[in-house]
Structures are given as C-alpha cells and as structure tokens.
Amino acid sequence: MSGERPAVRQAGRLAGRLVALGVTGSIAAYKAVELLRLLTAEGADVVVLLSPSATRFVGPLSFAALSRHPVETEVMDLLPDGRIGHIVIADSADAVVVAPATAHFLGAMANGMAGDVITAACLATSAPVVVAPAMDGDMWTHPATQANVARLRDAFGYSIVAPASGPLASGQSGVGRLAELPAIVDAIVAAVAASPVRQPDPAARPPLAAATPREADLTGRHVVVTAGGTREPIDPVRFIGNRSTGRMGVAIAEAALDRGAAVTIVAADVSVPLPEDRARVARVETTAELRDVLLDALFEGAAPAGEARFDALVMAAAVADFTPTHPSARKLTRGEDLTLELQPTPDLLAEVARLCRGLDAEGAAAHPPVRPAPVLVGFAAETGSLDRAAAKLRAKRVDLLVANDVTEAGSGFGTDTNRVMILDAAGGRDELPLLSKREVADRLLDRVAAALDERDTAAQTARMQEAQR
Numbered sequence: 001m002s003g004e005r006p007a008v009r010q011a012g013r014l015a016g017r018l019v020a021l022g023v024t025g026s027i028a029a030y031k032a033v034e035l036l037r038l039l040t041a042e043g044a045d046v047v048v049l050l051s052p053s054a055t056r057f058v059g060p061l062s063f064a065a066l067s068r069h070p071v072e073t074e075v076m077d078l079l080p081d082g083r084i085g086h087i088v089i090a091d092s093a094d095a096v097v098v099a100p101a102t103a104h105f106l107g108a109m110a111n112g113m114a115g116d117v118i119t120a121a122c123l124a125t126s127a128p129v130v131v132a133p134a135m136d137g138d139m140w141t142h143p144a145t146q147a148n149v150a151r152l153r154d155a156f157g158y159s160i161v162a163p164a165s166g167p168l169a170s171g172q173s174g175v176g177r178l179a180e181l182p183a184i185v186d187a188i189v190a191a192v193a194a195s196p197v198r199q200p201d202p203a204a205r206p207p208l209a210a211a212t213p214r215e216a217d218l219t220g221r222h223v224v225v226t227a228g229g230t231r232e233p234i235d236p237v238r239f240i241g242n243r244s245t246g247r248m249g250v251a252i253a254e255a256a257l258d259r260g261a262a263v264t265i266v267a268a269d270v271s272v273p274l275p276e277d278r279a280r281v282a283r284v285e286t287t288a289e290l291r292d293v294l295l296d297a298l299f300e301g302a303a304p305a306g307e308a309r310f311d312a313l314v315m316a317a318a319v320a321d322f323t324p325t326h327p328s329a330r331k332l333t334r335g336e337d338l339t340l341e342l343q344p345t346p347d348l349l350a351e352v353a354r355l356c357r358g359l360d361a362e363g364a365a366a367h368p369p370v371r372p373a374p375v376l377v378g379f380a381a382e383t384g385s386l387d388r389a390a391a392k393l394r395a396k397r398v399d400l401l402v403a404n405d406v407t408e409a410g411s412g413f414g415t416d417t418n419r420v421m422i423l424d425a426a427g428g429r430d431e432l433p434l435l436s437k438r439e440v441a442d443r444l445l446d447r448v449a450a451a452l453d454e455r456d457t458a459a460q461t462a463r464m465q466e467a468q469r
C-alpha cells in the first residue's frame with residue numbers, strides 16, 4: 001500500500017527531542033536546510049522559525065516539507081487552533097537553536113527585544129538555547145557584537161558556537177563563517193544531555209504540517225461514511241441534538257474520494273458543505289432514519305448475507321443514544337409541565353457489525369457472514385478518559401475504533417483539528433498527535449486501505465491453496 005505510514009524515528013542522539021530551529025537573515029541561511037536534515041537524522045522532531053529577513057533568503061516550503069511542521073514566520077500570527085505559535089514552541093521545545101544568527105539577532109536578544117518569532121521564542125523558553133552566529137568579519141569583531149555575544153553567553157547561559165574563519169560573502173576572508181554544521185549538532189546534543197527525554201502532551205506541541213497527498217489506493221472500493229449529528233424530535237419545532245458539525249465525517253469522505261473510492265455519505269445534520277458532486281449523498285434527520293438509510297445503503301434491501309456491497313463503513317456520525325418516546329404532534333406551549341420520557345435508540349454500529357458477521361442479537365451464528373468482510377470503523381466521543389474505548393471496540397465487534405476526548409482543546413466538535421487514538425481489534429493503539437481533521441482522515445484511511453489489501457491478499461492466497469489441493 002502507498003501513502004504515509006506513522007513515522008518511524010531513527011534512534012539518534014536527539015531521539016524524542018523537539019528542537020526549535022531559528023533561522024535569521026544571513027547569507028548562510030540556506031545552510032539551515034541541511035542543519036534541519038542532520039537534526040532529523042539524529043532523531044529530533046524539528047520545528048522551524050524564520051525571521052522576516054530570513055524569508056528573503058530561504059522560503060518556508062523546504063523547511064515545512066522536511067520538518068513536517070508549519071513554519072513560524074510572523075510573531076503576530078496565531079496557529080489555526082488559536083494558540084500563539086512562538087509560545088507553544090517555547091513551552092514544548094527541548095532546545096532552541098538559532099543558526100545562522102545575525103548581528104541584529106544578537107543585539108535584539110541581548111536587550112530582550114522580542115520583535116520577531118525567534119527572539120520572542122527565546123525570551124519565552126526555559127529550554128537551553130544554542131546560538132551559531134554568522135556575519136561579515138568586521139561585524140563579528142565590532143565591540144557591540146562582542147558585547148552582545150558575551151551577554152548571551154555569560155548572563156543568559158546560552159551556548160555559543162563560534163563562527164569559523166574562511167572566505168566570507170563580502171569576498172573578504174576572516175572570522176564570521178557559520179560554524180560547521182556537525183559542531184552545531186554536537187552543541188545541541190550537549191545542551192540537552194542533562195535533561196531527561198520528556199513525554200510531553202502531543203496536544204501541547206506545535207501542529208503538524210497539512211496532510212500529504214496520498215495515492216489512489218482506494219480505487220475500486222466502496223466506502224460508506226456517516227456524518228453529522230442526528231436530531232430526535234420533541235415536537236414539530238424542537239429536537240434533542242448534539243454538537244456534531246459533520247467536519248470529521250466529511251473530511252473522511254473527501255479523503256476517500258481523493259484516494260479513488262466510490263463514496264456514499266449518510267448525512268445527518270451537518271454545518272459544512274458536502275461533496276455532493278462526487279459522492280452519493282443521503283440526508284437523514286433522526287437516528288431511526290439513519291438506521292433505515294444506512295442498512296439500505298449497505299445491504300440494498302437484501303438480506304445481509306452473501307456478497308458485500310461495500311468495502312468499508314466509517315461511522316463518524318454522532319447519533320443520539322436516546323429519543324423521546326412520545327414526540328408531540330403539536331408544538332408544546334409554555335406553561336405546560338413537561339417531563340420528557342426517553343427511550344434508548346438502537347446501537348447502529350453494533351447492529352451493522354453483527355449483521356456483517358452473520359450473528360443474531362445474542363451473538364450466535366445466524367446466517368453466513370458478508371464476504372469479503374468489510375472493514376468496520378466506529379468513533380467514540382468520550383469526555384475525559386479514553387479507558388472505555390477498548391471495551392467498546394470489543395462490544396461492537398468493529399475492526400477499528402477512533403476515540404477522542406471531545407473536551408480537550410482543539411479536539412472534537414466544531415474544530416478543524418482532532419487528537420485521536422485509533423484502536424484495532426488486535427489490541428493495537430495508535431495515539432496520534434493533534435492533527436488537522438483531514439490528516440486524521442488520511443491516517444485512518446491508511447489503516448483501512450491496508451486492512452483491505454491484507455483482506456484481499458489473504459483471500460487470494462486461500463483461493464490459490466484451494467486450487468492446488
């Protein structure tokens with residue numbers, strides 16, 4: 001299967017460390033791209049900050065692509081989730097390295113001036129700071145520069161990786177060249193050596209870059225996605241609803257479409273546009289309607305045995321667990337005493353899983369299972385601990401369960417990001433960092449596509465073995 005796999009980090013001297021790399025407006029700024037590569041080769045997760053001058057020398061694209069984090073360039077810009085980028089970096093980095101560091105940076109920093117993302121992050125961090133200056137020889141030897149360097153080293157405790165001697169951009173020769181990159185890497189390793197590798201909360205770290213496009217690895221697959229929140233009528237104008245906007249489900253549907261799948265969306269109440277031109281869309285309101293439409297989409301009215309009409313089902317809709325037992329046919333008026341009697345709704349995910357696996361309500365074999373076995377994915381919105389998720393996965397007999405804590409900042413309803421844990425039937429748990437919903441969708445579909453490939457390979461092998469008998 002193609003597409004992105006969870007990153008396998010090489011063990012290195014910076015494994016488990018988050019290094020913030022600040023790049024300022026020096027002619028040597030291009031060398032920072034190679035420095036970033038060396039740091040990631042040592043196992044570091046690197047997030048890059050560029051001063052506005054540095055962006056005149058090197059664009060953020062290479063840094064973003066290599067670091068897999070958005071690059072911070074503007075001190076006044078907020079992250080998409082509203083957090084302040086340079087503070088997030090300052091708080092979560094294990095080390096900050098400024099390489100190359102201009103004379104201007106040294107002066108601003110020595111005086112505590114936080115006019116750009118790099119000086120602001122350095123001021124706000126309690127992590128060790130490594131500074132590798134690079135400049136013209138006369139700029140380096142100027143008393144102002146030397147005084148600033150001395151202050152950073154002696155008063156602030158920064159590690160200074162002194163510039164080397166050699167040809168300079170001016171055409172002259174002298175001291176001012178950026179130090180050799182391995183020496184800068186060694187200084188960072190030394191700076192963090194005393195502190196233990198932390199396990200910081202992924203949600204507190206800088207966000208990852210936007211999703212990388214996947215190949216069309218779901219071509220020929222039929223993926224059914226439920227999205228949005230159901231509404232259970234109390235009377236003709238009122239309902240019991242929930243906060244789901246449908247963003248996660250729609251992100252999954254769009255990702256599946258982009259990967260070549262034929263997609264059916266069963267949409268309850270959604271507040272985002274649906275890809276109606278590319279997908280088959282059925283709209284529903286209540287959980288009961290969702291059940292009818294879903295069973296029809298999955299089994300097309302036929303008995304749920306025999307050949308599967310879909311390859312994967314992702315139940316991302318937030319369905320009501322309770323519905324009013326006796327919804328009023330007329331609008332309830334003020335002044336009436338009102339006690340709502342609620343009854344539980346059917347557990348759709350468990351029901352579909354049971355039908356696909358050929359089981360009756362008691363879990364006993366009732367009819368042949370649907371073949372080839374579709375991949376069934378459930379979502380579990382929890383508040384607080386995700387401990388119940390594994391039990392839910394087993395109880396509902398699904399292949400994958402995506403659990404998230406909807407009370408966590410940046411996670412759950414109405415946000416563009418989500419932090420989820422994907423559990424599988426084999427007991428595996430994949431705790432993803434805070435990601436865009438599109439990236440969560442693609443990571444989930446990586447698993448779905450892999451499971452479908454495995455399923456087909458196993459079936460192929462079984463057929464070949466059967467033929468050889």
Ligand SMILES: Cc1cc2nc3c(=O)[nH]c(=O)nc-3n(C[C@H](O)[C@H](O)[C@H](O)COP(=O)(O)O)c2cc1C
Pocket residue numbers: 023024025026027028051052053054101102103104105116134135136139169
């Ligand atoms: C072509 C060019 C090369 C430069 N190289 C350096 C350099 O190597 N070191 C330095 O201190 N300043 C250098 N400067 C000047 C800085 O870019 C300038 O002082 C800028 O304000 C630095 O801003 P920053 O520290 O916020 O990135 C260079 C300027 C130009 C036009």
